[in-house]
Amino acid sequence: MHQRITSTLAFLGTVAAATLAAAVMSGNALAEGPIEDFRPTTGALSRDQAKAELMAQRQQLTSYASEWKLQQGATLQPASGTTRAQVRADYIAAREEVRAMNSEGGSAAFAHLPARRPVIMAGESSQH
16 A cells, blocks of 8 residues: 555656646747847958958968878778779679579578688687
8 A cells, every 4th residue: 555655646746747847848938139130241341352361361271271181190091902893793792692592492592502611700710
């Protein structure tokens, strides 16, 4: 009987908290700025003046770009000895194997495929 009263009180407390939260959150949402202000904005400089200012600082802009490029480091080259053609051939072979397995009589077609080499992970020895 004590557990039933505790369960009922817990349920009523949850309902009361949800009701209070709903009442607090149901107020009006107010924007942080005037929405009705639709005045057209124009820049302080004309297009030609902005271009001239950019060209005056061209040397400084290029030096920033060069500094950023130096900080990026060298591009990484792939460390694999596998060529694109080998990967493509492996993909096509695997695709054909899946196609054979998914067709009717897949296990019979699978029996005729050449045996695959076992995959040896780093840290394993090739003898089991």
